[in-house]
Amino acid sequence: MDKKFSRDHLWVLPKKRRGKTTAKIGVTEFFITKYGLVEEITLPDPEESFETGETMGELITEKEGAVDIIAPLGGEVIDINSEIAESPEILNDDPESEDNWLIEIEISDPNELESLLDEESYEEMIEEEEEEAPEEEELEEEEEEFEEEFEEEFEEEPEEEEEE
Secondary structure (H helix, E strand, O other): OEEEEEEEEEEEEEEEEOOOOEEEEEEEEEHHHHHOOEEEEEEEOOOOOOOOOOEEEEEEEOOOOOEEEEEOOOOOEEOOOHHHHHHHHHOOOOOOOHHHHHHOOOOOOOOHHHHHHHHHHHHHHHHHHHHHHHHHHHOOOOOOOHHHHHHHHHOOOOOOOOOO
């Protein structure tokens, strides 16, 4: 089965395993670009269950701080990648490596896989997001300029000592 992608910048690698469909879930390269390098991670416990769209864990990134890991599919956690849990910075070099998965789930409804994006559709979505990004950067620059002007305008003048 081919790798799929969520709109929340997670990759999903589904597999048939002993008559059941499982999936390893990880973050995409664009996730790292958008939110910054991963510094910390909180993953769910095995046997915990999630519905599609629920928060499964959290990544602490340098740009955004806490970013939720949103379940791209419903299912039960069957494994977590303890190496990544202990050293999340591993994700920063090659987040889409099949070795750098975060969570493995047994999928409740394999038909949900159809709601995920294939690689081509995901790349198109990223292109659209990147086209919108310069507008956000311009707003941030304007905000920084305003803050600098505000600070300069209201800086306190040093008090002059009174002479006796």
